Structure formats: structure tokens, C-alpha cells
Amino acid sequence: MSSMTITEKILAKHAGKKYLEPGELINARVDIALGNDITAPIAIKGFESTGAKKVFNRNRVVLVPDHFTPNKDIKSAMQVKILRDFARKHRLSHYYEGGDVGVEHALLPELGVVVPGDLVIGADSHTCTYGGLGAFATGVGSTDLAAAMITGELWFKVPQSIKFIFHGKLRKWVTGKDLILHIIGEIGVDGALYKAMEFTGDTITGLTMESRLSMCNMAIEAGAKNGIIAPDSVTEQYVKTRAERKYKFYESDAGAKYSEIIDFDTSKIEPKVALPSLPDNTKNISEIGRISIDQSVIGSCTNGRIEDLAVAARILKGRKVAPYVRLIILPATPLIYKEALRRGYFKVFTDAGAIISPPTCGPCLGGHMGILAEGERAISTTNRNFVGRMGHPKSEVYLSNPAVAAASAVKGYIAHPDEVMKKKAA
Amino acid sequence: MKFRGRAWRYGSDIDTDRIIPARYLNTSDPAELATHCMEDEDGEFAKKVKKGDIILAARNFGCGSSREHAPIAIKASGVSCVIAESFARIFFRNSFNMGLPIVESPEAHAASRDGDILEVDMNKGLIRNLTNKKTFSARPVPPFMQELLKSGGLLKSIQKKKRG
Numbered sequence: 011m012s013s014m015t016i017t018e019k020i021l022a023k024h025a026g027k028k029y030l031e032p033g034e035l036i037n038a039r040v041d042i043a044l045g046n047d048i049t050a051p052i053a054i055k056g057f058e059s060t061g062a063k064k065v066f067n068r069n070r071v072v073l074v075p076d077h078f079t080p081n082k083d084i085k086s087a088m089q090v091k092i093l094r095d096f097a098r099k100h101r102l103s104h105y106y107e108g109g110d111v112g113v114e115h116a117l118l119p120e121l122g123v124v125v126p127g128d129l130v131i132g133a134d135s136h137t138c139t140y141g142g143l144g145a146f147a148t149g150v151g152s153t154d155l156a157a158a159m160i161t162g163e164l165w166f167k168v169p170q171s172i173k174f175i176f177h178g179k180l181r182k183w184v185t186g187k188d189l190i191l192h193i194i195g196e197i198g199v200d201g202a203l204y205k206a207m208e209f210t211g212d213t214i215t216g217l218t219m220e221s222r223l224s225m226c227n228m229a230i231e232a233g234a235k236n237g238i239i240a241p242d243s244v245t246e247q248y249v250k251t252r253a254e255r256k257y258k259f260y261e262s263d264a265g266a267k268y269s270e271i272i273d274f275d276t277s278k279i280e281p282k283v284a285l286p287s288l289p290d291n292t293k294n295i296s297e298i299g300r301i302s303i304d305q306s307v308i309g310s311c312t313n314g315r316i317e318d319l320a321v322a323a324r325i326l327k328g329r330k331v332a333p334y335v336r337l338i339i340l341p342a343t344p345l346i347y348k349e350a351l352r353r354g355y356f357k358v359f360t361d362a363g364a365i366i367s368p369p370t371c372g373p374c375l376g377g378h379m380g381i382l383a384e385g386e387r388a389i390s391t392t393n394r395n396f397v398g399r400m401g402h403p404k405s406e407v408y409l410s411n412p413a414v415a416a417a418s419a420v421k422g423y424i425a426h427p428d429e430v431m432k433k434k435a436a
Numbered sequence: 437m438k439f440r441g442r443a444w445r446y447g448s449d450i451d452t453d454r455i456i457p458a459r460y461l462n463t464s465d466p467a468e469l470a471t472h473c474m475e476d477e478d479g480e481f482a483k484k485v486k487k488g489d490i491i492l493a494a495r496n497f498g499c500g501s502s503r504e505h506a507p508i509a510i511k512a513s514g515v516s517c518v519i520a521e522s523f524a525r526i527f528f529r530n531s532f533n534m535g536l537p538i539v540e541s542p543e544a545h546a547a548s549r550d551g552d553i554l555e556v557d558m559n560k561g562l563i564r565n566l567t568n569k570k571t572f573s574a575r576p577v578p579p580f581m582q583e584l585l586k587s588g589g590l591l592k593s594i595q596k597k598k599r600g
């Protein structure tokens with residue numbers, strides 16, 4: 011039998027096929043179908059328009075109203091109510107809205123709702139995050155979600171894969187976020203259009219689950235269908251206590267075909283910053299000069315996990331947010347929130363003068379909890395710096411890892427973490 | 437399917453936040469979304485677009501989020517068809533699923549100007565620029581997706597299957 015990539019294998023399995031090739035159109039079984047407060051109302055309307063009476067499986071349709079919750083205004087409350095009524099009517103076991111809600115792509119891996127080997131579709135473009143667990147996960151629209159909620163299946167075109175190999179050790183302060191920003195800077199925002207991005211190499215094997223999730227999270231920013239990392243012992247460690255279902259580890263065959271193979275020397279990569287207004291406008295932090303900021307945001311499905319808050323706490327400990335700068339920290343889920351509280355980070359953050367938000371997408375998409383005014387500038391650990399993404403169309407968003415965002419909050423301009431950490435030692 | 441209208445010409449990487457900013461996503465009402473269509477790229481668009489007009493973009497149109505509000509806003513604004521050198525994956529899928537005609541053409545963007553009158557013949561895979569009299573080819577739509585369009589979108593095709 012011919013060789014396949016990990017992406018092809020998972021798709022083949024879910025399409026009931028032994029073998030398939032890029033370009034093939036398939037109908038595949040869906041393990042999890044996800045929607046949020048922006049996309050699910052349209053999906054539910056679609057669902058009802060077909061006269062469907064039941065979802066395909068009440069344990070596999072997941073609704074997470076995380077974008078504008080706690081409801082920011084009457085209109086968003088009305089949208090969320092559509093989800094809640096639907097969840098209640100169909101007795102969905104995975105509905106999160108109150109004290110149990112978190113940013114969907116941080117929440118689902120953490121709760122073990124998504125497991126390795128799954129085929130996941132979500133009406134949210136960052137559904138590709140779950141590739142970090144070794145699942146095939148891709149963002150779709152509301153109509154696709156409606157179809158999947160009814161039938162438990164969806165059509166797919168099997169993507170070609172690009173292999174990205176990272177060799178060598180990460181420099182200090184460099185994380186998965188910097189690796190993915192580096193890739194996007196190299197190949198552009200449509201550099202992997204319609205394709206699967208497979209991340210491998212000894213650097214990737216050494217990455218924490220948090221860093222893997224944040225790398226796969228941004229595959230969509232290169233136009234990719236999915237990002238994926240073969241599961242290993244790090245994955246096993248992460249999922250074994252959480253998984254709510256049986257999981258399966260897939261890996262690419264040695265002879266699998268790729269449309270491209272790109273090698274990186276990890277040791278050459280320094281912390282990255284994506285300048286407005288596209289994620290491929292990336293520069294090394296040492297090259298950008300002094301860029302003053304009005305706001306720093308640490309959170310989101312990209313970097314709102316405990317590892318991210320830990321590094322922020324390390325930098326903020328005993329320091330203060332610069333005058334006239336807002337630092338907003340959004341723990342991505344209730345568990346992360348509690349863990350940060352338990353570890354004493356909240357004291358560090360509040361002593362530093364930071365604002366701690368409940369788990370929500372909030373400012374990441376310019377929803378609420380930290381909107382920028384005209385002319386304001388933010389550094390953010392989120393994944394998009396599009397025009398108007400965090401507020402006024404004439405505001406600016408710069409993307410970075412959490413260490414850079416925390417250091418920048420202290421300095422008042424986009425700063426290398428060493429600038430802050432060295433000063434104290436001296 | 438044939439469309440004719442004035443071209444609204446834009447560049448590459450027009451993302452979904454420019455097509456419909458997230459600050460308006462607390463509703464899914466098409467008419468309301470249409471009043472903010474393209475707002476962060478072109479403040480004049482929603483005010484001046486006429487029924488039948490055509491959006492003509494360069495590469496990677498619709499990149500970014502999965503919000504179906506983007507093709508919904510475009511469709512509700514009266515736009516008959518979007519032509520681009522290439523489309524972002526989810527936008528492409530969404531457009532077919534909800535019935536916004538889109539065509540890929542490698543040449544139309546470079547060889548046309550803002551305001552030119554364009555005519556698109558989806559069946560023949562042809563685009564004519566009636567202003568400068570040039571003709572361009574459009575990439576053929578895969579048979580599977582033609583079927584989707586014919587049956588009126590994804591949900592209608594599912595309904596049919598269920599009944600059939």
C-alpha cells in the first residue's frame with residue numbers, strides 16, 4: 011500500500027477508505043462539530059430550515075459562546091440565547107457559557123473533548139489549533155456546521171501537505187508562537203493556501219503542548235486547511251488524564267508525499283513581532299526600533315494558557331506596567347484562571363497594575379474588554395493584526411509571544427524581554 | 437448564470453475583518469450586515485454599491501475568519517459575483533455553501549480598472565470587460581461544487597438526500 015501523511019491517514023480513516031490522495035473529494039465522518047456565539051446562530055437557523063429534528067449525536071455537537079460573553083450588549087445576549095435554547099432543546103452535553111466557559115480552542119483540549127486522531131470541524135477559523143494534539147481539525151462556515159450537526163458528516167477536499175522541519179534548540183524567550191510567526195513571515199498569508207502544514211523535527215518534539223497548540227492555531231494565518239503535529243510522549247502525557255474518549259495516534263509514513271519540504275535552523279530564530287496589518291509582516295524584535303504602545307494584551311486561543319501566564323508573571327514580578335499603558339490579561343479558561351490564582355500570579359499581575367479579565371475572546375477580535383481608540387497601538391499575543399481587528403480601523407495591532415507582550419507593558423514600547431529582566435539583575 | 441455590473445476593484449489579502457468588522461457581528465441579519473460591508477477597506481462601498489455590481493480582487497480574497505457574515509454581507513449588499521485571482525479556503529467554501537457566486541480568474545484583476553463594466557458567464561467560464569473589450573478565462577468550477585450550486589446550496593442538497 012502506498013504511503014500517506016498523517017493528515018491523509020486521519021481523513022482516510024474517517025472516510026472509510028484504505029488510501030486516498032490529495033485533490034480527492036471525500037465525505038467523512040466528523041467526531042466533533044463546534045460552533046460559537048458568532049457562527050452558531052446562523053448554523054442553527056440553517057439546521058432548522060431543513061426541518062431537522064435531531065442533532066447527529068448530542069455528545070459531539072459542542073457550543074461555546076466565548077466571543078462576546080459575558081454578554082456585552084443586548085444584541086449579543088440575543089445571539090447567545092439562540093445557542094442556549096438549542097443546547098437545552100437537544101440536551102447537548104457540551105455547552106459552556108457561565109462559569110465554565112473559556113476560549114473554545116483552549117477549552118476543548120483541556121477538557122479532553124477533542125482527542126488525538128479526531129476529525130474536528132468548527133465554525134471558527136482557529137479550529138486548526140487541535141492539530142497540536144495530532145487531530146485533523148479545520149475551520150468551516152456556519153452552513154457546513156449546520157450540515158455536520160444534522161448528518162455527522164461533511165465533504166472535504168484532501169489537501170496537499172507541506173512539511174516544516176525545525177532543527178535545533180530554541181533560543182531564550184522563543185516559543186512556538188515565534189516559530190509560526192517566522193514561518194508565516196517566510197511563506198506569506200496565502201503561502202499554505204488549501205494545504206496541510208505538518209510541523210516536525212527535534213525542536214517540535216521538544217515543544218510543550220501549549221506551544222504546539224499555539225503553533226497549529228496560526229496555521230490558518232498562512233491560509234492552511236489544517237496544521238498538525240504527530241502525537242508523541244508529550245501528547246500522551248497531556249491527554250491521558252483528560253481524554254473523554256478513546257484516542258489514536260497517527261504518524262506520517264516515511265514515504266509520504268509533500269508538495270514542499272522546508273527546513274529551519276531553530277537556533278537562528280529570535281522573538282518575532284508581526285507588524286500591522288497582516289500576520290506575515292513579521293520582523294525580528296531586534297530590527298523594529300522603538301515602537302510605543304498604549305495597550306498590551308495577553309490571552310486568546312493562541313497564548314492564554316498557563317505557560318503563557320507563567321512567563322508573563324515571571325517578567326511582571328516586582329515590576330510595574332508603564333504609565334499611561336493598559337495591560338489586559340485574559341486567562342483563556344476557568345481552569346487556567348484557577349491555576350493562575352493558585353500559583354499567585356493574580357497578585358503579581360494586580361501589583362503590577364494589570365487588568366485581569368474573565369475568560370473570553372474579548373479584545374482579540376475587537377469585541378469588548380479592551381477596544382482600541384483611533385490612533386492607539388497595542389502589542390498582543392493574539393493571532394491577527396488585521397485593520398480594525400482590536401477596535402478603531404485606525405488603531406494598530408502588533409503580534410508577539412507573551413514574554414514580549416509583558417516586557418512591552420513594563421517598558422511602554424515593544425521590548426525584548428531581556429531588556430526588562432537584565433535591568434533587575436544589574 | 438450570467439452577471440453584469442460595475443467593478444469594485446481591491447487588492448490582495450482582503451480579510452474578513454475588512455469585509456465585515458467583528459464589531460458588527462453581534463447580529464446575523466443580512467440587511468444590517470450589508471450596511472457595513474467592506475467598511476474598513478472602503479467607507480464608500482456600502483453607500484454606493486448598486487445591485488448587480490461585482491467585486492474584483494487580487495489574491496487571497498476573504499482570508500481570516502470563518503464568519504459566514506462575510507459572504508452574507510456581500511450578497512445582501514447587492515453584489516452579484518466576486519472575481520478574484522484566488523480565494524481563501526473557508527471563504528470559498530462558505531460562498532458555495534450559501535450561494536454567493538464566486539469565480540477565480542488569474543488575469544481579470546490586473547487587466548481591469550475600478551469602475552469598468554464586467555460581465556461574467558459562469559457556465560462558459562468567461563469574463564468580459566465591456567469597458568476595455570478584453571476577455572478573460574475563469575477557472576472552471578469542479579463538478580461537485582456545480583452540483584451544490586444547482587441544488588441551491590449544501591443544506592438544500594442534504595434535504596434532498598434525506599427525502600430521496
Ligand code: SF4
Nearest residue numbers: 113310311371374375
Ligand atoms: S481568542 Fe480570538 S482568535 Fe481565538 S477564538 Fe477567540 S476571537 Fe477567535
